Amino acid sequence: MIHEVAELTVTPQDMRAFEQAVKEAAPHFQAADGCHGMRLEKVIEQPGQYRLIVAWDSVEAHMMTFRESAGFEAWRSLAGPFFAAPPKVYHLALAVAGF
């Protein structure tokens, strides 16, 4: 399993509406093939900066299967209008489990 991280920027006055849109989009991730969880975190030091964190079976499950699905279109319809900058997306693989 890997994690998608999407760095998302919204204008600070849109934060409440954006968070509501992400809440409404959650079922589209939950229904996606190979998706194991999602959450939205906000950057404490920078209002309007967020990290969407989504657990996927693989990079392909996100970048190919999901990106070509109706779920992705639904996500973008809900959240996309709030993006004040292009999302920056990368993927994380566990290196050290720590504790």
Add this chain to the structure above:
Amino acid sequence: MIHEVAELTVTPQDMRAFEQAVKEAAPHFQAADGCHGMRLEKVIEQPGQYRLIVAWDSVEAHMMTFRESAGFEAWRSLAGPFFAAPPKVYHLALAVAGF
């Protein structure tokens, strides 16, 4: 609870030794007041780019209590020699739990 994210950069040939150093440093986080977990993730798209993710009671537990402790000195002694760029640190608070 909040999460510290430290964006860490090492030269690709140091990746294995760096991961070993982080493994050795884990007990210093585990022993820290207000620390609830840590893990190291690597950025799949960029070899040598890592995210250290640490769960803390609060930003203060990280930035004040831990940063002034012997545990922080131990962490930096182990991992610091591998840093190829200054770490970039920020903190995340949950905005939408998702699923």
